[in-house]
Amino acid sequence: MTDIHTPDVHTPDVHTLHPEPGSRPAAGADAAASPVAITVTGISKWFDSNDGQQLEVLKDINLAVPARSIYAILGASGCGKSTLLNIISGILKPSRGQVCINGVLAKDFTDWRTISYMFQEDRLLPWRTALRNVEFSLEAGSMPRHERSARARDALQLVGLNGFEDAFPYQLSGGMRSRVALARSLVQQPSILLMDEPFSRLDAQTRSLMHQELLRIQQLKHMTIVFVTHDVEESVVLADRVVVLAPRPGRIREIVDINLERPRDSTRPEVTRYIQRLRALI
Ligand SMILES: Nc1ncnc2c1ncn2[C@@H]1O[C@H](COP(=O)(O)OP(=O)(O)OP(=O)(O)O)[C@@H](O)[C@H]1O
Ligand SMILES: [Mg+2]
Secondary structure, eight states: OOOOOOOOOOOOOEEEOOOOTTOOOOTTGGGGGSOEEEEEEEEEEEEEOTTSOEEEEEEEEEEEEETTOEEEEEOOTTSSHHHHHHHHHTSSOOSEEEEEETTEEGGGOOOGGGEEEEOSSOOOOTTSOHHHHHHGGGTTSOOOHHHHHHHHHHHHHHTTOTTOTTOOGGGSOHHHHHHHHHHHHHTTOOSEEEEESTTTTSOHHHHHHHHHHHHHHHHHHTOEEEEEESOHHHHHHHOSEEEEEETTTBEEEEEEEOOOOSSOOTTSHHHHHHHHHHHHHO
């Protein structure tokens, strides 16, 4: 065991805004009864800066994400959102603290294929068709080609892209490319989907369509989703809980339950109240 400081796991203080009378619980409101998919305990992270100093980017982050829930990590640019997601995904090691996935310490966790990571940029390979881009996620294993292809077709269908299997990325719109990237994340049938501002480059209308698609697929596949955003509206429309990070060093300022039924129309007063509340926090 390394000598790391690991404070007790706790769910940080939760600030719950009042739901509108008559509203139905959010999709993850029964999450209290679910097992915990991701536990982040006492995570801090320092980077070496050019002047030989250490830059503290994250400080004592504690989170417990129930299975099948949707969490948003919201904060200003540079407050450590991507760093936190990279630590959860295992791409980065924390300087202090630990991550557990499905109850297993990250250092002992072997089933990383149950976690998909969707990056901000779509990272499609331009010389491959949509189908072959989606298949790419399965190529590291020993799955036979025909099964890879069948699974990739299913994933493209799931995101509404049947008929575009043979299109190259340059032949697709921004929204369609995002759908291919989402299909590539889903083809492994992950139980946990991590997303770093995946729709931030899309226009508002396409982004809204992608939000609906994501919610539909999450309901269907029962995934746990943690996504990073600096878009307050996106966090309120999608998440069961919004984790607001304060900057320098990144630390949890507040966790807000979004107790609203879905779909959430961002023009409705009960939704705008959450948006205003969160805007005041970041
Ligand atoms: N590998 C690295 N080495 C040194 N500093 C880093 C490294 N990665 C990130 N940082 C610093 O850590 C801080 C947080 O970066 P991070 O990318 O996590 O922020 P973010 O909240 O995702 O920002 P944005 O919204 O702009 O994507 C920044 O000050 C950044 O310069
Ligand atoms: Mg980032």
